[in-house]
Amino acid sequence: MGERVVIIGADATGMAAASQARRLKSAAELDIVVFERGHFTSYSACGIPYWVGGEVGGPDELIARTAAEHRARDIDLRLRTEVSEIDVAGQRVRARDLESGQDYWTEFDKLVIATGATPIRPALPGADAARMHGVQTLDDGQALIETLRATEGRQAVVVGAGYIGVEMAEALIHRGFQVTMVNRGAEPMSTLDPDMGVLIRKAMQGMGIQVIGNAEVTAFRTDVRGQVTAVVTAEAEYPADVVVLGLGVRPATDLARAAGLPLGAYGGLLTDLAMRVRGHENIWAGGDCVEVLDMVSGSLRHIPLGTHANKHGQIIGSGVGGDYATFPGVVGTAVSKVCDLEVARTGLRERDARAAGLQYVSVTVESTSRSGYYPGAAPMTVKMLAERRSGRLLGVQIVGREGAGKRIDIAAVALTARMTVEQMVALDLGYAPPFSPVWDPVQVAARKAVGAIRRQT
Incomplete structure (x- = not known):
């Protein structure tokens, strides 16, 4: 048996890396083991709002390549298995089978960290209430859809007005909910200047969405069953049968931090141009868990987008497979849709x-x-x-x-x-x-x- 590469995360970066490495080396040369804590692999997270809104089917329609297809290429893909520890010195990871509860160690010659990002959940009273959802993975999307189907009331509040918040507000309108968006900024989409954001607000209001700007959320009201009932700001209280958090995401780097790997100002892993983690010749990282070079400003930024994640995976797979490729950076391009x-x-x-x-x-x-x-x-x-x-x-x-x-x-x-x-x-x-x-x-x-x-x- 050849070298073993362990990959943590089976979405865009992880499976692109696994697939590219397999193209370059056979199973006899490279043993590829992938751990994924969710139920799905190689899916389009960008399509989740359209699935929730009923514009596309899912989750099958959002999956580019199934687990069975990956396994048919001699990739040892282990779903519902969560990595809980990285032992850098010992070159091994500890994983838990979430179905059986069994813990075990797996050794590696090369490691790829593709843990993605997690939705930001504010440290406020009631933030862990039932019927409150962040949306980042297909499992998150499935959980939200199940809540929407089971919710008798029709009041939805979206907290935050970034890309996810705006897209989810539209999806909830399509679902027949009355939607209020609460945003601490003056205008939606802080990725734009405010004079352009006002155009987004007017379009959303035209759809019947109540847009509340300059509003800081202070708490979430809950009932005796622990379910959210309202979103509270300093100025008002907004009834809610379901709440969607659109506050953005942060790099999922708790494992990396605990392992002593280098992190940047945004909490993302720091890599070189070949996506190797700085100071570690046998560890790579990519996707939403890393920081990238902004080629316009010259600074490092955290930009969680599927386009970058797929490119990172290709580059990492080349490095793991013995070839060479680099990622020069980004200019910060993004596109979205609000109604028309x-x-x-x-x-x-x-x-x-x-x-x-x-x-x-x-x-x-x-x-x-x-x-x-x-x-x-x-x-x-x-x-x-x-x-x-x-x-x-x-x-x-x-x-x-x-x-x-x-x-x-x-x-x-x-x-x-x-x-x-x-x-x-x-x-x-x-x-x-x-x-x-x-x-x-x-x-x-x-x-x-x-x-x-x-x-x-």
Whole structure:
């Protein structure tokens, strides 16, 4: 038997790593053991809000590759098995079979940590009440759906207004619930600047969602059965038959911390370009449990997205399998949907640019997704940040209807290439009236940014 690689976590990073390593080495050369505490593997967590809202079936429709398919490739996948300890010096992990309760040790030559992230649950009175849900895994989604089916009342409160919170609020509307969203920020989606977030709030209000901003949750009321009945803020109390927490996630690195592995400011594991844990030649980590380089600001960030997780897995699998690949970093691209409104962003917000000590110009333009005379042309708002003297693109935010969201990819490529807004104006983008005005909205914003820079130099 060859070397043994142990992988903790069987979603995007873990199973991408296992699959890539198996492509490179046979079972005789590499023994791959994967531990997963849940019931599912290789699934799309991004699809959970659409499953909850009834737009897609699940969970089977959200699974890219089943446990049986992985096992057929000589991958020893152990579901419902939770790793409780990493012994770095002894090169072994302790795992518990959650069905039998049996504990046992497994030795490794190489270790991959793909433990993901966990929903943030506030340390407030009543925070552990029944009918309160964080949503990160398929098991979480299944538990929420079961609660929604069993709940007689129709009042739902979403706490937090990030991507998950906004998407879950829409899903609950589709489920026939009356939804209140409570957010400590002034506007939803703090990944956008507030002047763009207001567009999201108006769209949500148009769906019938009550959006409460500048509201700090102080407690959760419960009944004698320990079930949540209300969300309490300093100013008001909101009745709740079910509560969904949309406060974001934190890296699931308790195991790594206990093992003495290096963590960053956000609590994520620190790795090199090949996704090796710093200071450990035989340990890799990737996905939502690591911090990554922001190529625009030059700082480390925690950005939990499936796109990164899958890439990390491919890179780790190459390293484990004896090949070589690297992950250079991210520019912070994300896209989402609220009813028929598409929301996208990449690069830095204004507060990010200030925190990085950058001098910048900020411009906002209103345009349309198609030529104005073409049927179906819809309004679009584009905000762009550029460095004041150099003209280097720093960030873009887009809010609009159909055809708006994926335009962010133009900006993502430009950021990666460290292009200036003047260079963006000269890009040879595709044009036809059904797809774009003569000047694409992103280029209109770039043109305006060029003018703003010239006026300030």
